[in-house]
Amino acid sequence: MYQTIVDDLKRKIAAGAFDLNEPLPTQVEFAKIYNTSEITTRRALTELANEGYIYRVRGRGTFIRLESDGKPKDKTIALExxxxxxxxxxxxxxxxxxxxxxxxxxxxxxxxxxxxxxxxxxxxxxxxxxxxxxxxxxxxxxxxxxxxxxxxxxxxxxxxxxxxxxxxxxxxxxxxxDNLTGGFLATQHLLSLGHRRIGIVLTGKSALEMNQEFSLRLQGYRLALSQYNVDFDPDLVSVIEMDEESAEMGYAGAKKLLSLPKPPTAMFVTSDFKAVGAMQAIKDAGLRIPEDISVIGYDDTLISPYLEPSLTTINQNxxxxxxxxxxxxxxxxxxxxxxxxxxxxxxxxxxxxxxxxxxxxxx
Missing domain, CATH: 3.40.50.2300 (Response regulator)
Structure with a gap:
């Protein structure tokens, strides 16, 4: 965390975000700004002082150190x-x-x-x-x-x-x-609503053969289940292989989950494109969203607010x-x-x- 603060303050110093004639916030104030401990902000400020970005004046505070040209130290590179x-x-x-x-x-x-x-x-x-x-x-x-x-x-x-x-x-x-956290947030949301049989629709050849992003979303799903003491059920994992993300993938993945003897009460569909198809499969089965099955997508595509019902999802930021x-x-x-x-x-x-x-x- 301290390195994140160091990097952020360097950017702000270079961008002129601070008044050069006034002291910087104290380590207590920085701790509140960055929602961290005073130990962490003290370490960050010490590193900035050691690198020559700031200096301390007893009784007055911490100031930005100026170079001979009157400007703050700047380690930026001159990109065009x-x-x-x-x-x-x-x-x-x-x-x-x-x-x-x-x-x-x-x-x-x-x-x-x-x-x-x-x-x-x-x-x-x-x-x-x-x-x-x-x-x-x-x-x-x-x-x-x-x-x-x-x-x-x-x-x-x-x-x-x-x-x-x-x-x-x-x-x-x-x-x-952070796709692991994304998968965790999606699954945790459903768990917080009381769902325990949560299906997941993924892209790949199998649960062991998928790319980085979907593998991490699956890990996040499993982590959330474990934190709520819900056993992982491999039958609730539906993996579909196609060349591109599509509604057809979601339709096929949702149908597989709906065919289980005990279908899920909620689905985490790991892309909004797939979620469109999954929602259609649920409706074609005579079920209602969200009354019978809750659905969450992933991507926050531009169409997701306009689906019926509007799609709960994960914005990748x-x-x-x-x-x-x-x-x-x-x-x-x-x-x-x-x-x-x-x-x-x-x-x-x-x-x-x-x-x-x-x-x-x-x-």
Whole structure:
């Protein structure tokens, strides 16, 4: 936690968020601001002092240390442009909240600091523009991305941050959604409503063969069950394999759960696209949402508020993913060059709408 405070205060100092003539908040005040202990804020302020960002004056407080030019110490790198690099994603896909918010988050930070932002399709050539010290890349890999390609770009000493997927073996900075927490939040919401037979619809070949994001959502589901002392039932796990997320997947996954001798009273459908199909399967079975079965999705797509009933879901908070990826490139890259692996997991948000309700114990 203390390192998060250090990084945040460095960004704020560089952005001019503090009055240079006034003392900074005290460690007690910072503890309240960051909702942490005084021990943690004291450690953060000590590190900032050791690195030369701030200094203390007995009886007066803590101040920002100015350089000879009268400006605060600044370890930012002079970027002129940041690309969001993807592999042949159709432009229309950026209307999906995950991708649109991701791009918007990067753009916000770029606008705040006078940096140009562009989308970049690396295409089938898998090539980046000619190396330029003033260019940074937010890479958006997919399940088919070859790690050797990323290794080559790293060996070219490019300024790279990956989002959505990460590759620990490559030591490339990354920002990802905390999908384990997302799966936990979705399942915990249903458990808090009294549900105990909760089905989950996932994408993959099997419960043991799925990509990072769905595997972590399943782990979050299991963690929530264990915290509520609910036994894990593999029959309530419905895994469907198709090339792309679709309503058809959700329909097939929900039908499998509905065919059980004892169907679930709630379903966690791990994407909103699948949730659309799952809701239709429930209705086709003559059941009501949420009176008979509660449904929660994942992604908070733009259509989710307009479904009937409106869909309770998980917003992946990718605007924060985009912002943090850009901030790493601008403010924290020198730490990466000094050997620190930059990494962050962004916590998603529960969005409660009309498709979930308390379990009726008399139903």
């Amino acid at each position: 442009r940041i690309y969001l690099a993807h592999s042949s994603i159709p432009l229309g896909t950026f209307s999906h909240r995950f991708y649109g918010d991701l791009a918007a988050g990067i753009q916000e930070v770029c606008e705040e600091h006078g940096i140009r932002f562009h989308l970049l399709d690396v295409g089938h050539k898998n090539a980046l523009p000619a190396k330029d010290e003033k260019t940074g890349f937010v890479l958006l890999p997919n399940a088919n991305t070859n790690p050797d390609l990323l290794r080559r770009w790293k060996e070219e000493v490019r300024k790279l941050v990956t989002v959505h997927f990460y590759y620990p073996q490559l030591q490339i900075p990354y920002v990802i959604v 990718t605007i924060s993913v985009g912002r943090r990826a850009a901030e790493m490139l601008i403010f924290e890259w020198k730490q990466h060059e000094e050997g620190r692996l930059l990494k962050e997991e962004i916590v998603p948000k529960l969005i409660v709408r009309d498709s979930t309700t308390e379990l009726d114990p008399y139903a």
